[in-house]
Amino acid sequence: MLIRLIYASRARSMGPMDIKDILASSRRNNTRLGVTGALCLSNGIFLQCLEGDRMVVNTLYHRILQDARHHDPAILDFQEIVSRQFGAWSMGLVSTVVDNQALFLKYATGAQFDPYEMRPETLRAFFTELMNNTRWLA
Numbered sequence: 001m002l003i004r005l006i007y008a009s010r011a012r013s014m015g016p017m018d019i020k021d022i023l024a025s026s027r028r029n030n031t032r033l034g035v036t037g038a039l040c041l042s043n044g045i046f047l048q049c050l051e052g053d054r055m056v057v058n059t060l061y062h063r064i065l066q067d068a069r070h071h072d073p074a075i076l077d078f079q080e081i082v083s084r085q086f087g088a089w090s091m092g093l094v095s096t097v098v099d100n101q102a103l104f105l106k107y108a109t110g111a112q113f114d115p116y117e118m119r120p121e122t123l124r125a126f127f128t129e130l131m132n133n134t135r136w137l138a
């Protein structure tokens with residue numbers, strides 16, 4: 001069964017090598033697991049979308065939770081999907097670069113990007129627009 005899980009967590013202070021490392025292991029493991037998705041980092045908050053088989057995504061999510069590079073995880077959306085949105089991405093990364101700032105704030109409830117405050121429908125719309133418009137890094 002194909003599902004999409006969206007969660008947020010708070011990043012601990014980390015260097016650019018940490019992000020590179022997260023991305024490298026994500027791409028390596030997710031390709032093998034048949035998991036696709038996107039990872040955003042903005043305002044010190046990670047927002048990740050994981051798509052794939054329900055049990056595979058569950059197991060992966062629980063592994064990611066063990067990672068000391070973030071804390072305060074919260075599942076924001078979990079639903080069955082008909083098809084993948086990020087079919088071509090084992091894990092895309094979007095950071096707050098100037099080009100994406102307006103997009104982040106378009107879906108923010110306040111002056112700062114805070115996914116913990118976003119409704120599932122808003123999150124889905126955000127990822128759809130992200131997929132279509134964003135400037136992908138790395």
Ligand SMILES: Cc1cc2nc3c(=O)[nH]c(=O)nc-3n(C[C@H](O)[C@H](O)[C@H](O)COP(=O)(O)O)c2cc1C
Nearest residue numbers: 022025026027029030046048063064067069070091
């Ligand atoms: C915010 C965040 C997102 C992550 N996303 C993934 C992911 O999608 N896939 C993955 O395999 N590891 C992800 N990781 C890294 C894992 O926690 C873990 O370090 C990695 O899976 C270890 O794999 P390796 O032993 O093959 O290096 C993420 C870590 C963080 C902090």
